[in-house]
């Protein structure tokens with residue numbers, strides 16, 4: 548028995564019992580062996596999405612991500628992809644949003660880059676679909692995952708992730 552470190556296990560169980568097309572979101576508490584500091588906590592919430600169908604593409608991911616983050620922050624934001632590797636997606640990428648503070652001009656929040664790192668994503672590897680019992684090559688899909696606390700920290704300008712589980716009611720009451 549081990550405390551889960553991510554919520555991707557939910558994707559697997561969902562695919563074992565459902566056929567595409569489907570769109571699911573998977574919010575859940577996860578646990579990490581971390582040396583904690585202002586941006587690392589041993590307990591936080593992961594927010595995953597999995598969208599699978601016959602014609603799902605990276606363009607769908609970009610549109611949904613831009614719509615989601617723009618609505619969450621209440622302003623038009625752009626999403627940028629950077630190539631990355633995760634074993635269960637191909638291609639895999641990390642994604643950034645345009646800085647919610649300076650809107651891309653460059654400031655101390657975004658280390659003058661104009662972008663904020665949000666999470667990881669990618670097109671689901673065909674081997675994953677095959678393992679789920681889907682017909683080979685028939686479906687495509689994307690998955691993303693990011694930390695919910697990190698997003699709340701950006702939106703409400705919270706400087707330390709440890710406040711969330713710190714137990715100080717002055718922190719929670721302000722919401």
Ligand SMILES: [Zn+2]
Nearest residue numbers: 646649654657
């Ligand atoms: Zn900035």
